[in-house]
Amino acid sequence: MKAIQDCYPPKYAHCYGCGHGNPAGYQLKSYLQEGITQARFTPGMQYSGGVPGHVYGGMIASLLDCHGTASAAAFASHERGVAMEEQIEPPRFVTASLKVDFKNPTPQGVELLVRGELISVEGRKVRVALSLHANDVVCATGEMLAIELRAGA
Numbered sequence: 282m283k284a285i286q287d288c289y290p291p292k293y294a295h296c297y298g299c300g301h302g303n304p305a306g307y308q309l310k311s312y313l314q315e316g317i318t319q320a321r322f323t324p325g326m327q328y329s330g331g332v333p334g335h336v337y338g339g340m341i342a343s344l345l346d347c348h349g350t351a352s353a354a355a356f357a358s359h360e361r362g363v364a365m366e367e368q369i370e371p372p373r374f375v376t377a378s379l380k381v382d383f384k385n386p387t388p389q390g391v392e393l394l395v396r397g398e399l400i401s402v403e404g405r406k407v408r409v410a411l412s413l414h415a416n417d418v419v420c421a422t423g424e425m426l427a428i429e430l431r432a433g434a
């Protein structure tokens with residue numbers, strides 16, 4: 282199955298978190314299946330937070346950020362009745378607002394699961410509920426407002 286980010290054309294594939302054309306980035310891969318988006322990622326040990334053994338909060342926020350915009354593009358496409366991979370120019374969403382709640386420490390050295398669920402689509406605005414899990418524990422939740430860029434932007 283093709284990842285949502287792998288549908289981004291090369292000129293939009295340089296995002297540090299999710300661009301498949303950025304060899305120094307995370308190259309996050311998100312998938313839409315049965316109405317839910319999911320991504321899996323294991324941060325390197327250099328992304329240590331202040332407490333030994335815990336992941337840095339900025340890393341967690343960036344995973345929610347990149348998974349959220351990918352989710353918004355996939356959800357909006359689905360609402361329009363077309364899959365991401367069927368489009369030459371899929372919709373481009375950027376983060377206007379991202380709220381993160383850190384619920385539990387996120388352990389290092391563990392594969393993290395990031396999930397997204399559609400809250401609403403209102404014109405160019407897509408709201409996505411996000412969560413990040415480690416060992417089946419919810420470590421963070423979030424809510425994103427993603428905005429579709431205007432044509433030609």
Ligand SMILES: CCCCCCCCCCCC(=O)SCCNC(=O)CCNC(=O)[C@H](O)C(C)(C)COP(=O)(O)OP(=O)(O)OC[C@H]1O[C@@H](n2cnc3c(N)ncnc32)[C@H](O)[C@@H]1OP(=O)(O)O
Nearest residue numbers: 289290293296346347350371372373374375376377378428
């Ligand atoms: C093909 C694959 C590509 C793939 C591309 C790959 C992208 C990967 C992105 C990774 C995630 C990121 O880090 S993205 C990078 C971080 N984000 C950014 O740099 C975005 C910076 N901000 C902007 O460029 C701009 O503010 C935009 C594009 C978000 C919105 O500007 P605009 O297009 O002029 O739209 P504007 O009229 O202002 O707003 C539209 C509607 O949204 C509302 N709105 C706007 N901002 C907010 C806000 N913060 N909180 C609440 N509501 C807001 C407005 O009230 C309005 O509602 P109403 O009046 O219509 O009701």
